[in-house]
Amino acid sequence: MGASQPTDTRASQPSNTRASDPTTTRASNVVTRFAPSPTGFLHIGGARTALFNYLFARHHGGQFRLRIEDTDRARSTDAAIAAIVDGMTWLDFEWDGEIVHQFARAARHAEVAHQLLENGHAYRCYATPEELTALRDAQRAAKQPMRYDGRWRDRPASDAPEAAPFVIRLKAPREDSVTIDDLVQGSVTVANAELDDMVLLRSDGTPTYMLAVVVDDHDMGVTHVIRGDDHLNNAFRQLALIGAMNWPVPAYAHIPLIHGADGAKLSKRHGALGVDAYRDEMGMLPEAVENYLLRLGWGHGDDEIIARAQAIAWFDLGAVGRGPARFDMKKLESVNGHYLRAADDARLVSLIEGRVVAGLGRELTAKDRDILQRSMPELKKRAANLNDLAAGSLFFLRTRPIPMDDGATKLLASAAPGILAEARSRFAGIIDWTAAELEEQARALAEGAAVKLGQVAQPLRAAVTGSSQSPGLFEVMATLGRDETLGRIDDALTIIQAKRADA
């Protein structure tokens, strides 16, 4: 490999290149980065990559940087950049320093390419796209590996066609092999003969991703490259470039991609959505998404609920699984339910306000907010997401007469005659309108009528909540207050009478 051998001593071996020896990594200098392409939203897989980078950096007291890989001008949009920043902010993955925009550094990338050209580690290639396509077709037909054959690698400058477009390719080593001690995948070796001379600078003078990523990681001082394992193969070619520049070799950690419930690549159907969809459409809490993503492909004994501080203390790349993990919406909902129950009531009220307003068709009053706040401890035990939570709270705020669902309608129809009316008159006489007093009256009524409490409570529940299931009935009536409760019972009585008149 000669001159292309990296000078970094921790990365050298007799006849091949070795990268990523974790034992010599200086923890205090750790710099990680999350480098998404702004071609869409921040999807769930990207969020997990960001999380691992964030956790690793914080665990080592290092830096976590954000870089936008926007060299593909046709596919990069400002809206996508905004979506990524928005998602990172929501998840509270705070990055250090300014965001690096890769496109803005194109001149620096080109500079490196020309430097390599001058010192003989790169060359001009005049092969046309048609020529290359034909080459690949022939290789495919012959069942040969498809790669550039190096036809311009050693040709003298005098062979160059005049005024013809050319790309700059790296003159990569062809002998020996390269080994990466990947922090997740373990030791991986690839023969240099398997790699071809990759394009560094396109014929229009713009840098390729391969060039840009290596230059930027170097210039940003990145010590640990943690990314999806779809980049594992790229790492070997990037190593050749790093070697040609004599730059220090970063440690690598290639984490497996997330798969859908059916084991296939994550598609829009099963979860490859932007994190904003988890927030807005599915009503997830950011800490729940974070906890779920952490446990997906990583474990710490039997621990399931792991908060941020604990995650930072425990996280290590060595425990990341090497195989792809399937995304399980049910488990996410379960984790979300846990965090919902643990969440502050006032925070939940403000989080569901938009949904409640939409369901109610009107703005909330101060009294509405007070009712929501007071009923939140019971409400949140019954919800797995913010949508459920909002939907479950609606009956409190509806204006009379409240709508009855099927279960409630049936309960009213089958209620023992007179039971609701008697309950109403008993409740009307209550001086101290509390859950305890309401329950006492209901129990006395049931006892007097020789029926189970459920015979009394269920029709009442239907009348007061419009549903056959709800939080504790007497607490609900206490929260609603005397006038509203009695009014709702009157409404139900009216419905029952109308039914009787029909029959």
Add this chain to the structure above:
RNA sequence: GGUCCCAUCGUCUAGCGGUCUAGGACGUCGCCCUUUCACGGCGAAAACACGGGUUCGAUUCCCGUUGGGAUCACCA
């Protein structure tokens, strides 16, 4: 197809030669709590892909088979 990687209950995982009659969580089922639904508690069914080795002994180490994944652009 070439190269590389992976393989424990349906899913996420614990396990790093004997502690495994393989542990936890989600999901499923049953019971308890109970005015309903939840929450909570208790319990059940459910896995080491297969075949060879190595070893006194393999879920754990090695090889092969099968299965799965990643990647092979002037895209990132």
